Amino acid sequence: MDSTDDTPPASLRRLPSWLINQAAVHAQRLVNDRLATAGARRYHYSVLSALAEYGAMSQAALGRHCHLDRSDVAGVVAELTGQDLIDREPDPEDRRRNIVTITPVGERFLAELRELLAGAQDELLAPLGGEEREQLTALLERVVGHQAEVRGSGWS
Amino acid sequence: MDSTDDTPPASLRRLPSWLINQAAVHAQRLVNDRLATAGARRYHYSVLSALAEYGAMSQAALGRHCHLDRSDVAGVVAELTGQDLIDREPDPEDRRRNIVTITPVGERFLAELRELLAGAQDELLAPLGGEEREQLTALLERVVGHQAEVRGSGWS
DNA sequence: CTTTTGCGTTGGCCACGCCAACGATTCATA
DNA sequence: TATGAATCGTTGGCGTGGCCAACGCAAAAG
Numbered sequence: 001m002d003s004t005d006d007t008p009p010a011s012l013r014r015l016p017s018w019l020i021n022q023a024a025v026h027a028q029r030l031v032n033d034r035l036a037t038a039g040a041r042r043y044h045y046s047v048l049s050a051l052a053e054y055g056a057m058s059q060a061a062l063g064r065h066c067h068l069d070r071s072d073v074a075g076v077v078a079e080l081t082g083q084d085l086i087d088r089e090p091d092p093e094d095r096r097r098n099i100v101t102i103t104p105v106g107e108r109f110l111a112e113l114r115e116l117l118a119g120a121q122d123e124l125l126a127p128l129g130g131e132e133r134e135q136l137t138a139l140l141e142r143v144v145g146h147q148a149e150v151r152g153s154g155w156s
Numbered sequence: 157m158d159s160t161d162d163t164p165p166a167s168l169r170r171l172p173s174w175l176i177n178q179a180a181v182h183a184q185r186l187v188n189d190r191l192a193t194a195g196a197r198r199y200h201y202s203v204l205s206a207l208a209e210y211g212a213m214s215q216a217a218l219g220r221h222c223h224l225d226r227s228d229v230a231g232v233v234a235e236l237t238g239q240d241l242i243d244r245e246p247d248p249e250d251r252r253r254n255i256v257t258i259t260p261v262g263e264r265f266l267a268e269l270r271e272l273l274a275g276a277q278d279e280l281l282a283p284l285g286g287e288e289r290e291q292l293t294a295l296l297e298r299v300v301g302h303q304a305e306v307r308g309s310g311w312s
Numbered sequence: 313c314t315t316t317t318g319c320g321t322t323g324g325c326c327a328c329g330c331c332a333a334c335g336a337t338t339c340a341t342a
Numbered sequence: 343t344a345t346g347a348a349t350c351g352t353t354g355g356c357g358t359g360g361c362c363a364a365c366g367c368a369a370a371a372g
Contacts (some may be wrong), residue, residue, distance in 0.1 A: 006220035011205035017183040019296035024180030026303040027173040049167035064162040127302040140175035146283040
């Protein structure tokens, strides 16, 4: 075999949805590999960072912010609670809810994850210059924002 | 609840890997919904389009072109063969291989899928103008190309 | 001729994004 | 105030996607 017949057909190479998907595959691999060294996964970072940025909140709100399903949030919250990275206690003012709070340990852990993630971004976007990275994220932000707008019950 | 607390924290909203992933989620949904109306999935389009563009080839080569695992190619090829969209016969010159060929029916089917996909791209990239779409795909092409270069055994 | 490499196939794995259902609670409306 | 609707957390499950392992076979390399 020619050993270099691995160039995708133009029908894929120029198809935005395919490119986005391939990029996502690589992104996932890079991110997960690094997060795994700290025993974390992507969902863990999502909820920790949301808590750090917005403060304590219910699991449902957490899911809305991070675009996660309630059931998945429940799982992640359980895991993080087990490691004392967050606290979960029933809301006295609405006993349906759990109020989730990030602990000091959680904050430190989050900082660690942040560094790992920064490395992953760098490796992922290696071929792009600073300005191009900005362009890419700006474009993606608009795409994601629009989709969220279309099929979410809101979006800022 | 405020009913609009669904804006992601900046730590996610400005994280390229997260944006790429969200975009991929939406892209998948849009693409799959449409392909499903023709009874197809993404992999089916990939191998059909590769065959249409490069002509007959082995399953292994197919996998290399489309970035698919050999085992997944085997499955897709089996499905497509069952619908007479492709032909699969042993290579007389190397009896380890199967030579896969797209049939006329397959070509027509492919054209159908192409239209469905075009619609999906349009919906996905709705908020972007023509030039911005070009920018986005160009940037992604470089990212994907670089990753493939780094961890494939080749890339054109 | 033996070892290495490549091929196709089967079977399995795990993460991810979902959905369905349930009991419990709160809210809205009558 | 009573009653239906909506929200919350939890459990359990599902399908896909990307991948790996192993096997038997065939070809290439040594």
